[in-house]
Amino acid sequence: MNKTFYYLLAFVVGMIIAAHLAMNADVGEKIENARAANAAFWVIGAVVAVIIWLASPGRSAVSRLKDVNPLLLLAGAMGAALVLAIAVIIPRIGAGATNVLQLTGQVIAGILISQFALWSSPQESITALKVVGVVVMVGGAYMAVTL
Template sequence: MNTFALLAVIAGASIALQASMNAQLGQLLGSSLLATSFAFFSSFILVGVVSAINSKGVSISSINLLQVPWYLWASGLFSVLGVASFYFLIPKMGAGNVMSFALTGQLAISIIISHFGFFDSPVKQVDWQKSFGIVMMIAGLILINKEAK
């Protein structure tokens, strides 16, 4: 496994850990939205500190914000939708079930994004192997979420 693949696995594990921990925080606070707010606040602080340390001369004033396509500013909305949904769903479905459905959604949309090269992504055409992988992923989703008898 190369370094980038390992980092991607760690990122995926981080998402599952973060979602599960904050789902419990949401239960203890009585609000998944409040837990979401705390998660984004702590993320904002951490990213702000790291950005300040590693700015390398880049500042908001040196970036032409008007040249950024409007739809790219909406990415934060998808973050809130995903994170808040995790915090709401994990206590009801369990972390494994929620993450298996989430991973399926992530893989499905990422294959579409790569196939068409959306958002300047490198184009990776869907072929029979990727199509077979999608079918196997759906089979895995069914098996993971099948209740033991």
């Protein structure tokens, strides 16, 4: 598949992430406990992930987890912490501001991850144009959040 498909898929995933985080925050508000909402979302997600894994070829790949640096598996804990944080933040500053600021942080982190080719990311150098893009994005985020 060409890169255009993956660009579009990434865009759609971004929209889904925004909806997912807002839904989690809404559940947390409705039950008055963001931690319980976060736990419920992760349990449901884990069950679905296991079903997808069991229904897919390559089930033996789990045996290779022993070869993975255990620190990389902390990504699961990081995911739970970030979804909980977003569930707390959205009711206080809104989904728009939360997602704009979150996306700005993701873009900056993504550029740095690519610059240093971390975690299987292909190396992509930081260019002057990328720096300008980040500056424009930070300015846009400021405007979107404060104006």
